[in-house]
Amino acid sequence: MEKNKITQLFGIRYPIIQAGMVWCSGWRLASAVSNSGGLGLIGAGSMHPETLRDHIKKCKMATGKPFGVNIPLMYPQIEEIMQIVMDEKVAIVFTSAGNPKTWTAKLKAEGIIVAHVVSGSKFALKCVEAGVDAVVAEGFEAGGHNGREETTTLALIPQVRKVTGLPLIAAGGIATGEGMAAVFALGAEGVQVGTRFALTEESSASDAFKQKCISLKEGDTILSLKKISPTRLVKNDFYHQVQELEDRGASADELRSLLGRGRSRRGIFEGDLVEGELEIGQVASLIDTVVPAEQVVEGMMKEYYEAVEKLNRIVF
Numbered sequence: 508m509e510k511n512k513i514t515q516l517f518g519i520r521y522p523i524i525q526a527g528m529v530w531c532s533g534w535r536l537a538s539a540v541s542n543s544g545g546l547g548l549i550g551a552g553s554m555h556p557e558t559l560r561d562h563i564k565k566c567k568m569a570t571g572k573p574f575g576v577n578i579p580l581m582y583p584q585i586e587e588i589m590q591i592v593m594d595e596k597v598a599i600v601f602t603s604a605g606n607p608k609t610w611t612a613k614l615k616a617e618g619i620i621v622a623h624v625v626s627g628s629k630f631a632l633k634c635v636e637a638g639v640d641a642v643v644a645e646g647f648e649a650g651g652h653n654g655r656e657e658t659t660t661l662a663l664i665p666q667v668r669k670v671t672g673l674p675l676i677a678a679g680g681i682a683t684g685e686g687m688a689a690v691f692a693l694g695a696e697g698v699q700v701g702t703r704f705a706l707t708e709e710s711s712a713s714d715a716f717k718q719k720c721i722s723l724k725e726g727d728t729i730l731s732l733k734k735i736s737p738t739r740l741v742k743n744d745f746y747h748q749v750q751e752l753e754d755r756g757a758s759a760d761e762l763r764s765l766l767g768r769g770r771s772r773r774g775i776f777e778g779d780l781v782e783g784e785l786e787i788g789q790v791a792s793l794i795d796t797v798v799p800a801e802q803v804v805e806g807m808m809k810e811y812y813e814a815v816e817k818l819n820r821i822v823f
């Protein structure tokens with residue numbers, strides 16, 4: 508028998524990490540997942556620094572279990588955000604969208620466990636050099652901002668596994684225990700689940716966004732905005748406006764000015780399904796109900812054990 512590296516590292520029961528997600532993952536979702544035995548992450552990406560402090564304080568009140576904060580490194584007030592995380596003695600930080608070298612050593616000097624999100628094995632090597640404690644490898648299927656390489660989770664995980672022995676968390680397209688078993692077979696030791704948790708009761712996304720996402724069919728999302736920051740979007744009116752500009756060969760500046768500010772807030776949080784930016788993963792088309800986060804964690808673990816048993820029964 509071998510102990511799981513991710514549950515050991517974070518001091519949690521199940522190796523299921525609820526992804527940090529703009530406009531979805533506040534203290535309510537993070538604490539619900541942590542209380543269910545997974546690891547909840549507060550998504551700092553959509554929060555003003557003092558809002559983040561408030562969410563951290565509320566999360567501490569709502570759970571005695573480990574939880575963390577996800578910080579996209581291109582965040583404009585990054586110094587302030589990091590100071591808050593250190594002041595509040597947050598034990599776990601997941602960084603993304605940037606170079607892990609910039610903050611890992613400083614966070615680790617404060618005793619913080621650091622994981623970093625990558626979309627390819629060359630970035631995983633940078634994580635090793637930076638001294639992170641765990642790598643999250645996120646494939647092309649994933650919701651939100653995405654890598655330019657378009658490597659799918661199935662192709663990505665074994666390649667990242669090949670270049671590093673660090674604890675490895677797979678992300679992108681994982682919403683079930685069967686998906687979890689599949690990436691474990693490829694060498695992952697944990698899963699980071701975004702889309703499935705964005706569409707739970709405790710997610711702070713608007714109900715309109717959740718209902719729209721659970722109605723999606725295969726092919727209803729696409730990786731868009733590649734000239735500025737590749738993002739997986741629902742093909743709504745806003746996406747079609749982007750597409751029209753891109754077809755005309757628009758510059759990055761033109762795309763930036765169409766995007767403007769607050770598009771994802773408008774789409775995800777305020778529920779403007781027409782003009783808003785609706786970020787969600789390919790696996791949304793597999794989801795048809797909005798349930799409590801605890802049900803997702805428990806359901807995934809049950810499915811995982813059943814999937815492994817089923818595979819064990821196959822004879823050749």
Ligand SMILES: Cc1cc2nc3c(=O)[nH]c(=O)nc-3n(C[C@H](O)[C@H](O)[C@H](O)COP(=O)(O)O)c2cc1C
Pocket residue numbers: 526527528529531550551552553577579602603604624645648649650651652678679680681682699700701702703705775786787788789790
């Ligand atoms: C609505 C939404 C918002 C997201 N926001 C962030 C974010 O702020 N920071 C980040 O590192 N990743 C973000 N992501 C990506 C997730 O952290 C996660 O890696 C991804 O959702 C996993 O793939 P899945 O959606 O197929 O489960 C977001 C994803 C979604 C769906």
